[in-house]
Amino acid sequence: MLNDTAPLLSVVPSGAADTKPSVLSVSVEDHRYHPLQQTLAPSALELKKGEVVSIIGPSGCGKSTFLRIAAGLIEASSGKISSTTDRTAILFQEHRLLPWKSLLNNISFGLQGQKLSKFQRMKKARAVAYAMGFTEDDLIKYPSELSGGMRQRGALARALAVEPDLLFLDEPFSALDIGRRRDLYRLVLHEVDEKQCSVLMVTHDVTEALALSDRVLVMAPDPGHFAKEYEVPLARSERTRRNLLELEASLLADDRIAQLFNMSNWEQLV
Amino acid sequence: MIHHMLSTLLSKLWSGWGTLAGVFLIFALWQVGFEAFGSLVLPAPLEALSRLVDLVALPSGLEYILITAKRAFAGFLLASAFGIFFGLIAGWSNTLSLLCKPFITVALGVPPIAWIVLALLWFGGDDGTPIFTVFISTIPLIFAGALQGVRMREKELDEMAQSFHVPPVQRFWQVQAPQIVSYLFPAWATALGLSWKVVVMAELLSSTRGIGAGLAEARVNIDTASTMAWIVVVVGLLLVIEGMLLNPVKDYVEGWKHAE
Numbered sequence: 001m002l003n004d005t006a007p008l009l010s011v012v013p014s015g016a017a018d019t020k021p022s023v024l025s026v027s028v029e030d031h032r033y034h035p036l037q038q039t040l041a042p043s044a045l046e047l048k049k050g051e052v053v054s055i056i057g058p059s060g061c062g063k064s065t066f067l068r069i070a071a072g073l074i075e076a077s078s079g080k081i082s083s084t085t086d087r088t089a090i091l092f093q094e095h096r097l098l099p100w101k102s103l104l105n106n107i108s109f110g111l112q113g114q115k116l117s118k119f120q121r122m123k124k125a126r127a128v129a130y131a132m133g134f135t136e137d138d139l140i141k142y143p144s145e146l147s148g149g150m151r152q153r154g155a156l157a158r159a160l161a162v163e164p165d166l167l168f169l170d171e172p173f174s175a176l177d178i179g180r181r182r183d184l185y186r187l188v189l190h191e192v193d194e195k196q197c198s199v200l201m202v203t204h205d206v207t208e209a210l211a212l213s214d215r216v217l218v219m220a221p222d223p224g225h226f227a228k229e230y231e232v233p234l235a236r237s238e239r240t241r242r243n244l245l246e247l248e249a250s251l252l253a254d255d256r257i258a259q260l261f262n263m264s265n266w267e268q269l270v
Numbered sequence: 271m272i273h274h275m276l277s278t279l280l281s282k283l284w285s286g287w288g289t290l291a292g293v294f295l296i297f298a299l300w301q302v303g304f305e306a307f308g309s310l311v312l313p314a315p316l317e318a319l320s321r322l323v324d325l326v327a328l329p330s331g332l333e334y335i336l337i338t339a340k341r342a343f344a345g346f347l348l349a350s351a352f353g354i355f356f357g358l359i360a361g362w363s364n365t366l367s368l369l370c371k372p373f374i375t376v377a378l379g380v381p382p383i384a385w386i387v388l389a390l391l392w393f394g395g396d397d398g399t400p401i402f403t404v405f406i407s408t409i410p411l412i413f414a415g416a417l418q419g420v421r422m423r424e425k426e427l428d429e430m431a432q433s434f435h436v437p438p439v440q441r442f443w444q445v446q447a448p449q450i451v452s453y454l455f456p457a458w459a460t461a462l463g464l465s466w467k468v469v470v471m472a473e474l475l476s477s478t479r480g481i482g483a484g485l486a487e488a489r490v491n492i493d494t495a496s497t498m499a500w501i502v503v504v505v506g507l508l509l510v511i512e513g514m515l516l517n518p519v520k521d522y523v524e525g526w527k528h529a530e
Contacts, residue, residue, distance in 0.1 A: 073429055089434065096430040100448045100526040109444070113435030142526050162434065 020048040021084070023166055023198045026070045028079035031062075038223035039065055040076070045217065045226075047166070050196035052189075054209035055217045055226075058260055062224025063202045064170055070200060071168045083166065089159035091172040095151040097143040097158070104129065104139040107157045114162065128161040132187060149180035156184055160191055167191070169201040173208065185212060189236070206261070210247045211239060218257055228257060289509070310494060318498035325484070325499055335503060338481040341397055342469040345404025346462060352405075353412030354454070360413075361420025361450075370417065377410035382468045390476050400472035400480070407468050408461040415457025419450030451523050459516050466508050 024047040031040035040062050047053055055063045069076045071090050072083075089110065097106045108125035116124070129139055132153060143151055152172060159167060167188070173181045189212065191197045203209050209216045210232055220227040230251055234243060252258045303312045313321075325331035360366040385406050389399040423446055431441045473482020481500055488496035 071433065073433060086435070090430075092426070092430065094426065096426055098427065098445065098448075101444070109431075109436070110434035112437065112440050144526075158434075 020050055023047050023049050023051075023085060024070065024081070024083045024200070026066075026079070026081050028066065028069055028076045030078040031065060031069065031076045033065075040069075041223040041225040043219070043225050045070070045200075047198050047200055049165075049198055050192060051215070052192060052199040052201065052213045053215045053217065054201045054203055054213040055219055056203055056206055056209045057219035057224070058221060058262070059204060061219045061221035063219045066219070066224065067168055067170055067200060067202045085165035087162060087164050088166040088168065089162050089164040090168040090170065091156055091159050093171045093174060095143065095155040097151055097154055099143050102140050102142060103134065103146065103154050106143065106154060107161055110158050110162050125157075125161050128157050132157045132160075149176055149183075152176060152180070153184065153187075156187060160187070163195065164197055165195075167197055167199045169199060169203075171203050174203070174205070181208075188212070206248055206251065207244055210244050210251070212236075216251070218251075218260065220256075220260055227260065228254065289513070293509075310492075313495040313498055315498075317495050318502060321495045322499035322502055325496065325503075331484075334480050334484050335507070337479050338400075338469055338473060339507070341400040341473070341480065342404055342465045344397075345401040345469065346408055346465040348401070349405045349409040349412055349461065349465075350458065353409045354416045357413040357416025357454075358420055358450070361417040367417060367421060370413075374410050374414050374417075377406075378414075382407040382471060386472050386475050389472070395476055395478065399476040400469045400482070403472040404465045404468050408465050411457045411461045411464070412454070415454040416450065418457075419453030420446070422453060423449040448523070452527075455520060455523060459512075459520075462511065462516065463508060466504060466511075470504055 025045070027042075027044040028040050029042050030038065032038055043066060045053070045055075045066075055066060057063045065074075068074045069079065070081065071088060072081065073090070097103075098109065101109065104122070104125055107129050108121045111121040111124060126139070134150075134154075134157070138146070138150065143154070146154065152175070155172070169188070173184055176184070188199065192199060199212075201209070201212065213232055216230045216232060217226050218228040218230065219225065232239075232247065234247070239247075252261070297315050300312065300315045304314045309317070326335070360370050382403060385403045386399065389402045389406075393399045393402055427445050427449075428441070431445045436445075469480075470482040470485065473480040474486050475482075477483045481504060485497060485500050488494075488500065
């Protein structure tokens with residue numbers, strides 16, 4: 001049995017986010033993959049240093065597209081992005097490790113974007129890998145020899161090895177079981193607390209968003225736009241499974257949002 | 271570690287046994303054929319093998335083999351260089367890939383024998399004809415392999431590399447090249463086998479030297495023992511190339527696929 005009163009995540013709160021400088025500001029005017037179909041309506045977002053912001057919304061609402069634009073992977077049809085850092089990393093839904101490289105070489109792969117010698121890259125990758133609980137034996141394995149949870153942890157190690165000021169998460173936890181998932185939550189939040197890393201996360205899991213974020217943005221589809229912004233009232237250290245349920249209830253109490261997730265009468269399971 | 275090395279060695283030896291068993295089975299069936307049909311249809315394997323020893327012992331026999339090998343490799347290497355180069359370029363462009371499709375179909379559809387006739391008219395009876403024929407009949411395979419490799423690569427991995435600002439050269443060698451190779455390699459191996467067959471055919475019709483010319487002589491003399499001896503040479507060399515060149519390269523480039 002889980003102890004209901006135990007903190008879900010033992011993490012120090014990130015403090016008053018209001019006074020922190022902005023790290024990323026995204027303002028999308030319009031985005032289309034197809035000229036006749038608008039994927040994103042005007043939607044804007046500002047991310048402060050050390051802040052964790054989640055975008056939630058039903059599947060296909062455009063939240064992943066917004067994240068891709070924010071991360072600079074694609075360019076908005078019309079819009080502006082300004083970021084104070086170029087140390088960014090993205091964690092994708094799939095691990096995207098290179099199957100022909102050992103875990104250690106996969107973790108050091110992302111460091112090639114920085115001006116480091118091969119020796120420095122390996123040293124750094126090794127340090128990050130050990131910090132994340134990998135053993136010497138794991139490091140020489142190919143991704144196909146690792147379990148699903150270890151692969152995603154390897155992908156997180158690759159992302160954190162570049163010491164990002166800005167971390168983008170594109171539903172990276174959705175394929176993991178609850179225990180593996182919490183391990184990764186802790187690793188990400190540790191980075192947020194220790195290094196003031198900012199996180200922009202996309203998820204369709206409302207509970208996950210409420211557990212991790214300072215702010216939750218709800219995106220509605222056709223075309224994608226932010227329908228609601230919700231500041232999570234509790235500090236992260238005070239959040240437990242029980243009061244997260246209450247937070248979820250208060251968020252879904254808004255009829256528009258409950259409808260968005262097809263969750264009218266959400267308290268009924270089936 | 272030692273255990274690992276020992277097990278790879280054992281599995282190598284084991285696959286060697288398999289090949290050897292297959293070869294002996296073929297010789298056994300050959301012997302059965304000889305006993306059933308007589309030496310004009312199929313000479314005794316031992317007779318063909320002793321003829322083979324005679325042929326290789328002659329200075330011209332070894333020379334024939336070397337000439338054929340040189341022609342096959344020249345055509346094959348030219349086809350590899352051009353095929354891979356243009357295949358990579360075409361693969362990166364949607365328009366070019368679409369435009370190339372009919373060309374590949376046509377080039378694969380023209381029988382090598384037709385190329386030999388054309389090549390004879392263009393290059394005459396020298397090295398040019400077999401080299402060109404090998405080149406022109408293998409290049410569509412290699413080109414298509416390289417093109418497919420570029421087209422079928424996982425865009426997600428490109429996106430991942432882009433997200434880390436990995437420079438284009440490293441991105442090519444570490445992310446794209448391994449995927450391209452996994453498409454290219456089977457095509458490349460097929461092309462190598464094809465180049466052996468085609469070079470002998472081209473020589474038979476066009477050349478006065480080389481294994482194909484040796485076969486042509488054997489035909490004129492109705493000498494089945496020499497014919498079979500030359501066939502053993504061609505097939506034997508193909509087996510050697512596969513074991514000494516293709517398999518080690520394959521193990522090297524696809525080693526990660528066989529991780530336990």
